[in-house]
Amino acid sequence: MKNKMGEEKSHKRSKDEHNSPESSARKPSLRQAIELITSLISISHSIKVFPVKWQSIRNKLDELLSGLTAVENCDFGDIPSLSAAVRGITNTLTESYDLARRCVDLSFSGKLLMQSDLDIIYAKFNGHIRHLSEIYTAGLVTHEYAIVVSRPGLGASRDDMKFYVKDLLSRLKIGGTEMKRQALVAFxxxxxxxxxYIKIAVEIGNFIGLLVNFLDSQEAEIQEEASKAVSMIAGIDSYKNVLVGAGVIAPLIRVLESGSELGKECAARCLMKLTENSDNAWSVSAHGGATALLKLCSNGDCRCELVVLACGVLKNLLGVEEIKRFMIEEGAISVFINLVRSKDEVLLINSIEFLQSMAFGDESTRQMIELALKAALRLCGTSEEAKKAMGDSGFMPELVKLLNAKSFEVREMAAEALSSMVLVPRNRKRFVQNDQNVGLLLQLLDPEDGNSGNKKFLLSTLMSLTSSNSGRKKILNSGYLKNIEKLADAEVSDAKKIVRKLSSNRLLSMLSGLWYS
Incomplete structure (x- = not known):
């Protein structure tokens, strides 16, 4: 009996010692560390001095809180490195409490010394975060320890949303491959x-940086989901600089070079949004982006959607003259002239738009794109939808400019393409809205001017224009109407048809005027 009572007393004494403050100090728990962090964050908000430094420390405390909360239900006695990390964090928190108290009471001896002490504390917290990250990356903490938070419902409070995003961050940090993938999908x-949710993620320290890091993941699904995430974030103007500041451009280009097809598409879509800013265009070019994108466009095995996206990014890069020159030297014109042979209409249109942008304001480059006109001509013969798309994309003003080109072949192709495009009512209406367009066509029909395009196609275009009231009025009011009358007198069949149509409508107008007078 005595032995049994002695054992019970011994066990009780051992238990009391385990629960004593001294014992807790020797082996702090995750819960204690979390409570200390939460309390210190609260106290720091009441500090009026050194606000910038305390804000930086608070950001690090938020990161630590996120990392520790994720493994709160972990029996970390089995993980010595995590146990040691918690001890170190607790020691630093104790030091921080002392500094916080002195800052609140204004009882520090000197500003310079306190600033130095705060810098040291900040560096220590930064080190703890890196150490935790290394532990998680090493896979010592597995998914069975992670708390999985349910997704907030519609109309959830901002605090609930923030807690959910922090939980996703924790899973991204400590989870295995599948857990990371699921967290990215959920995000x-x-x-x-x-x-x-994007705004909350941006505000949480290291979340965006972690997404950027995942772009270099060897796991295709993780890389793809990370690419989707940054592409969606890039769609909001106010967060583009956040991504660029986190170093997103270089890894996006690496995804273009060696990622999966889906990853490449998401990366290209993200770069297209980012390069709307010319400063970012420079950064893309500096990291070899122009070369990588041209390589994609010349790869016949790539899906059309990817090539269209790559074309969009390259088109944005054209806004910087030096990059444009570099692309010409890299053979961009030949790459896109090959693309205009594509049977895919969307790709074909985008390719010609790129060539148009490249030729804009540059006569020498424009001459290098006679071949592109052939493709435009062929596209005009494919479908009415293709013609509509070309009209909406601004092809007609460019074709009108080329009606005065030095090369007869270019003038002829431009006239043929234009005659095909105005067969579509929407294009015809758009064409006649510009008074100069009709006048130029009539001017080029001067029988004494041998420097015109093919008269057959110019007359065909005018014939289409006579099918609308506005078109007929523009032709009748033009100062060059006599040119078509001369051709009609010379027995040019199409010219005679146009004159008859104009005369008939003029007579009907006169009769109508008499009838209602």
Whole structure:
């Protein structure tokens, strides 16, 4: 009996010692560390001095809180490195409490010394975060320890949304491959439905940086989901600089070079949004982006959608003259002249638009694109939808400019393409809205001027224009109407048809005027 009572007393004494403050100090728990961090964050908000430094420290405390909360239910006695990390964090928190108290009471001896002490504390917290990240990356903490938070419902409070995003961050940090993938999928779902989640993610330290790091993942699915995420974030103007500041451009280009097909598409879509800013265009070019994109466009095995996206990024890069020159030297014109032979209409249109942009304001480059006109001509013969798309994309003003080109072949192709495009009512209406267009066609029909395009196609274009009231009025009011009358007198069949149509409508107009007078 005595032995049994002695054992019970011994066990009780051992238990009391385990629960004593001294014992807790020797082996702090995750819960204690989390409570200390939460308390210190709260106290720091009441500090009026050194606000910038305390804000930086608070950001690090938020990161630590996120990392520790993820493994709160972990029996870390089995993970010595995590146990040691928690001890170190607790020691630093104790030091921080002392500094915080002195800052609140204004009882520090000197500003310079306190600033130095705060810098040291900041560096220590930064080191703890890196150490935790190394532990998680090493896979010592597995998914069975992670707390999985349910996704907030519609109309959830901002605090609930923030808690959910922090949980996703924790899973991204400590989870294995599948857990990381699921967390990224979940993040992409919520940001696609509610932009407020993006704002919260941007505000949480290291979240965007972690997404950027995942772009270099060897796991295709993780890389793809990370590419989707940054592409959606890039769609909001105010967050583009956040991504660029996190170093997103270089890894995006690496995805273009060696990622999966889906990853490449997401990366190209993100770069297209980012390069709307010319400063970012420079950065893309500096990291070899122009070369990588041209390589994609010349790869016949790539899906059309990817090539269209790559074309969009390159078109943005053309806004910087030096990059444009570099692309010409890299053979961009030949790459896109090959693309205009594509049977895919969307790709074909985008390719010709790129060539148009490249030729804009540059006569020498424009001459290098006679071949592109052939493709435009062929496209005009494919379908009415293709002609509409070309009209909407601004092809007609460019074709009108080429009606005065030095090369007869270029003038002829431009006239033929134009005659085909104005067969579509929407294009015809758009064409006659510009008074100079009709006048130029009539001017080029001067029988005494041998420097015109093919008269057959110019007359065909005018014939189409006579089918609308506005077109007929523009022709009748033009100072060059006599040119078509001369051709009609010379027995040019199409010219005679146009004159008859104009005369008939003029007579009907006169009769109508008499009838109603």
């Amino acid at each position: 992409n779902q919520v940001i696609s439905e509610d932009e407020k």
